[in-house]
Amino acid sequence: MTIIVKKFGGTSVGSLQRIHAAATRVATFRSKHPDAQIVVVASAMSGETDRLLSLARNLTQNTYPRELDAVAATGEQVSCALLAMALEDAGVPAISLNAFQLPILTDQQHQSAHIERISSERVQNELAQGKTVVVTGFQGITAGGDLTTLGRGGSDISAVALAAALRAEACYIYTDVDGVYSADPRIVKQPRRMGKVSHEEMLELASLGAKVLHPRSVFFAMRYKVPLVVLSSFSHGGGTWIVSEDRIMEKPSIVGIAYRLDEAKLTVERLSSTSQPLKLIFSALAKEQIGLDMITQTGYSNGHTDISFNVPDEKSERALHIVQQLVPELGARGASLERDLARVSVVGAGIRYHADVAARVFSLLAGEGIDVRMISTSDIRISVVVPRKYCEVAVRVLHDGLIDLSETPGEIPVESVSVPAV
Amino acid sequence: MTIIVKKFGGTSVGSLQRIHAAATRVATFRSKHPDAQIVVVASAMSGETDRLLSLARNLTQNTYPRELDAVAATGEQVSCALLAMALEDAGVPAISLNAFQLPILTDQQHQSAHIERISSERVQNELAQGKTVVVTGFQGITAGGDLTTLGRGGSDISAVALAAALRAEACYIYTDVDGVYSADPRIVKQPRRMGKVSHEEMLELASLGAKVLHPRSVFFAMRYKVPLVVLSSFSHGGGTWIVSEDRIMEKPSIVGIAYRLDEAKLTVERLSSTSQPLKLIFSALAKEQIGLDMITQTGYSNGHTDISFNVPDEKSERALHIVQQLVPELGARGASLERDLARVSVVGAGIRYHADVAARVFSLLAGEGIDVRMISTSDIRISVVVPRKYCEVAVRVLHDGLIDLSETPGEIPVESVSVPAV
Numbered sequence: 104m105t106i107i108v109k110k111f112g113g114t115s116v117g118s119l120q121r122i123h124a125a126a127t128r129v130a131t132f133r134s135k136h137p138d139a140q141i142v143v144v145a146s147a148m149s150g151e152t153d154r155l156l157s158l159a160r161n162l163t164q165n166t167y168p169r170e171l172d173a174v175a176a177t178g179e180q181v182s183c184a185l186l187a188m189a190l191e192d193a194g195v196p197a198i199s200l201n202a203f204q205l206p207i208l209t210d211q212q213h214q215s216a217h218i219e220r221i222s223s224e225r226v227q228n229e230l231a232q233g234k235t236v237v238v239t240g241f242q243g244i245t246a247g248g249d250l251t252t253l254g255r256g257g258s259d260i261s262a263v264a265l266a267a268a269l270r271a272e273a274c275y276i277y278t279d280v281d282g283v284y285s286a287d288p289r290i291v292k293q294p295r296r297m298g299k300v301s302h303e304e305m306l307e308l309a310s311l312g313a314k315v316l317h318p319r320s321v322f323f324a325m326r327y328k329v330p331l332v333v334l335s336s337f338s339h340g341g342g343t344w345i346v347s348e349d350r351i352m353e354k355p356s357i358v359g360i361a362y363r364l365d366e367a368k369l370t371v372e373r374l375s376s377t378s379q380p381l382k383l384i385f386s387a388l389a390k391e392q393i394g395l396d397m398i399t400q401t402g403y404s405n406g407h408t409d410i411s412f413n414v415p416d417e418k419s420e421r422a423l424h425i426v427q428q429l430v431p432e433l434g435a436r437g438a439s440l441e442r443d444l445a446r447v448s449v450v451g452a453g454i455r456y457h458a459d460v461a462a463r464v465f466s467l468l469a470g471e472g473i474d475v476r477m478i479s480t481s482d483i484r485i486s487v488v489v490p491r492k493y494c495e496v497a498v499r500v501l502h503d504g505l506i507d508l509s510e511t512p513g514e515i516p517v518e519s520v521s522v523p524a525v
Numbered sequence: 526m527t528i529i530v531k532k533f534g535g536t537s538v539g540s541l542q543r544i545h546a547a548a549t550r551v552a553t554f555r556s557k558h559p560d561a562q563i564v565v566v567a568s569a570m571s572g573e574t575d576r577l578l579s580l581a582r583n584l585t586q587n588t589y590p591r592e593l594d595a596v597a598a599t600g601e602q603v604s605c606a607l608l609a610m611a612l613e614d615a616g617v618p619a620i621s622l623n624a625f626q627l628p629i630l631t632d633q634q635h636q637s638a639h640i641e642r643i644s645s646e647r648v649q650n651e652l653a654q655g656k657t658v659v660v661t662g663f664q665g666i667t668a669g670g671d672l673t674t675l676g677r678g679g680s681d682i683s684a685v686a687l688a689a690a691l692r693a694e695a696c697y698i699y700t701d702v703d704g705v706y707s708a709d710p711r712i713v714k715q716p717r718r719m720g721k722v723s724h725e726e727m728l729e730l731a732s733l734g735a736k737v738l739h740p741r742s743v744f745f746a747m748r749y750k751v752p753l754v755v756l757s758s759f760s761h762g763g764g765t766w767i768v769s770e771d772r773i774m775e776k777p778s779i780v781g782i783a784y785r786l787d788e789a790k791l792t793v794e795r796l797s798s799t800s801q802p803l804k805l806i807f808s809a810l811a812k813e814q815i816g817l818d819m820i821t822q823t824g825y826s827n828g829h830t831d832i833s834f835n836v837p838d839e840k841s842e843r844a845l846h847i848v849q850q851l852v853p854e855l856g857a858r859g860a861s862l863e864r865d866l867a868r869v870s871v872v873g874a875g876i877r878y879h880a881d882v883a884a885r886v887f888s889l890l891a892g893e894g895i896d897v898r899m900i901s902t903s904d905i906r907i908s909v910v911v912p913r914k915y916c917e918v919a920v921r922v923l924h925d926g927l928i929d930l931s932e933t934p935g936e937i938p939v940e941s942v943s944v945p946a947v
Contacts, residue, residue, distance in 0.1 A: 119580070119583055119584045122584065123584070155603065158541070158603065158607060159606075159607060159610060161541055162541045162544065162545070162607055162610055162611060162614075163610050163611065163613075163614050165610070165613065165614060167609070167610045167613060169620070170606040170607075170609050170610050170620075170621055171606070173602060173603075173605075173606035173621055173623070174602070174603050174606045174607065176602070177599035177602050177603055180595060180596070180598070180599050180602075181577065181580070181596050181599055183595075184581075184592040184593075184595035184596045185580060185581060185584055185592070185596065187589070187592050188581060188584055188585050188587070188589045188592050189584060189585065191585075191587065191589060192584075192585050192587060198591070198592075199592055199595055201595070201672075203625070204670050204671075225670065248626050248647065249626075250623075
């Protein structure tokens with residue numbers, strides 16, 4: 104039997120009417136694919152998690168992560184039981200299961216727990232009895248029996264992890280957009296909806312600012328080779344498949360331009376060596392929970408070099424202060440900060456196969472007179488840091504110059520079971 | 526270590542302010558009794574269970590008991606986690622546990638499940654670590670892992686069952702009245718608050734119309750000899766102990782006058798024998814879920830007799846119809862119905878020890894010209910059925926004539942740990 108996991112986000116179950124609509128959607132799919140077994144993962148009704156957490160916030164100014172998780176976990180318990188009722192009403196035999204009833208085991212990091220193991224036996228038994236199983240997203244239980252929640256993107260992660268545990272054919276993510284686009288429609292007039300992108304590409308896009316999926320869930324899907332489909336729960340048609348790269352046989356291309364505002368660049372000047380100083384800098388910043396990336400080494404001369412890296416803008420003053428205190432120990436000349444930057448990234452497997460992509464990126468930016476402050480690349484990504492005021496124009500010129508709009512994604516047979524091989 | 530169970534009903538945790546008040550109450554108790562280990566059982570915030578169930582009612586006209594239980598069970602999960610936070614705020618180390626986390630095992634009768642077994646190990650462990658444990662009332666889990674709710678009076682039952690499982694010294698029931706009264710204050714001007722009643726007496730009172738405790742929870746307390754204390758959560762002082770009869774050494778007395786309106790009396794006339802006809806009548810009525818009691822046999826002559834019994838007024842027409850259809854088979858002359866009756870009951874162990882109580886009951890009723898239609902007695906109860914219009918006057922005259930108002934209950938040391946032996 105083919106197993107399909109379908110995940111409905113908070114807005115997709117945001118009202119009783121929407122719950123019925125989601126149930127109808129599942130019922131339609133089921134009648135077209137009588138051989139498929141269906142597992143539904145649902146979020147809390149939109150606004151409900153906030154309502155629950157604000158009860159606690161209004162009760163106390165202290166934070167009790169374990170109890171907050173116990174409160175928040177009820178949101179999905181309600182939406183899933185209601186969705187199971189709506190499915191029954193729609194003629195689909197259904198049963199709701201809480202994550203603890205499987206169980207979905209997590210570590211003990213309340214409010215941002217990580218899934219460690221899923222026992223799928225109960226789900227398999229219910230599926231074997233012809234039931235559609237509705238599982239609460241966003242949550243799990245520790246080996247010690249305490250409720251946990253997974254943090255941001257949690258329901259997507261639950262769905263992908265369940266799909267992996269059940270060796271599902273695919274995991275459908277119903278959300279409020281109908282697929283993955285080549286750029287933010289607020290910046291680019293006619294972004295292209297991608298018919299298919301690889302996990303790796305999607306991971307880059309998600310990490311670099313695309314909001315449609317949380318990087319954690321994409322990472323999970325990549326690791327366990329779970330094909331994802333991003334679909335709108337409010338319209339039919341559209342959709343983007345996210346699959347293993349080895350399933351994409353067509354010519355590699357550029358799939359999207361992502362951006363992130365609010366970046367800053369910190370430079371440590373005239374270091375005499377790099378490995379020991381880098382260790383000191385990174386551990387000092389990590390201690391303050393300041394993440395950094397895009398480390399670059401520049402201006403080497405006379406055995407001295409400059410080191411630059413990105414930090415989030417809102418933490419940049421603090422980071423500068425920390426690094427300045429290290430300057431004597433580092434044997435550096437000083438540290439400086441440049442704020443009001445943005446990071447624009449070109450993502451696609453085409454970068455790996457077409458050596459000229461990087462050249463085109465810089466040529467396009469130069470054509471607009473955009474000054475590039477930092478560069479970082481992987482085999483499927485080219486990121487540049489530019490002054491924030493040039494962010495939009497950079498996204499637009501890169502999109503127009505690199506995304507092949509003639510490649511229409513076509514309509515994915517949205518409710519199709521099988522993953523398109525090509 | 527002494528274990529005390531404290532149960533807070535829906536109104537006692539009905540707002541964030543009330544949750545803080547309940548926590549303060551527990552904190553005060555704890556500071557006075559540093560040796561006591563405390564388990565709190567809480568209901569959902571008042572109105573919350575209704576809100577949750579109305580979501581389901583607005584979603585579908587069908588009834589899905591299993592899913593309804595999953596929805597309803599979230600109410601206590603939220604209130605208990607909030608109460609645990611408030612306890613921590615009040616300086617009491619606390620942890621909330623869902624019934625499933627113990628587990629409290631029940632049968633599979635969704636919406637009115639019965640507790641089968643409680644594992645108290647997790648609770649004991651948390652207590653041993655100095656925690657006050659807050660357990661969700663009203664719910665449990667089946668051996669198969671499905672959430673259940675216990676139905677009406679469920680949180681009281683949870684509390685009493687936990688107290689039994691933990692061999693608690695006592696179970697405090699915080700509610701909106703400050704004890705058990707000798708009669709309904711809407712009828713009797715100055716009913717006496719009882720300082721102490723036996724489980725047996727309380728069971729009769731609860732079954733006969735006293736609303737303060739559900740008969741199921743009293744029955745549980747009696748069966749496992751759990752001392753109960755009924756207290757107001759809104760005031761200090763007052764209180765009624767409900768204990769095993771063998772712990773009441775004082776002279777047996779009458780503890781209360783209970784009443785129930787909406788009774789009807791059904792009479793089957795001139796039966797030639799009773800055992801076979803009674804079997805036919807009872808099984809026919811049971812099939813229609815019509816309960817009956819106070820069966821009396823009257824008017825025996827020439828080998829014929831009349832049989833009367835009580836039925837709830839709203840089911841009486843239906844009951845009459847059923848019995849009338851049986852009349853030929855019963856070999857009876859006919860069946861008749863008298864409606865608009867009430868049942869008034871005198872309860873107290875004094876009935877067992879003082880032979881004159883029954884005589885005084887009838888003398889008091891006769892003094893007011895009240896016609897008694899049926900009589901039923903146990904060793905601690907005398908019930909009479911009277912026309913409904915005489916109900917209030919019957920309650921009043923019996924209360925004034927039988928309850929010794931000079932016996933003041935005194936103030937129970939409300940937050941005391943030890944059960945008063947006398």
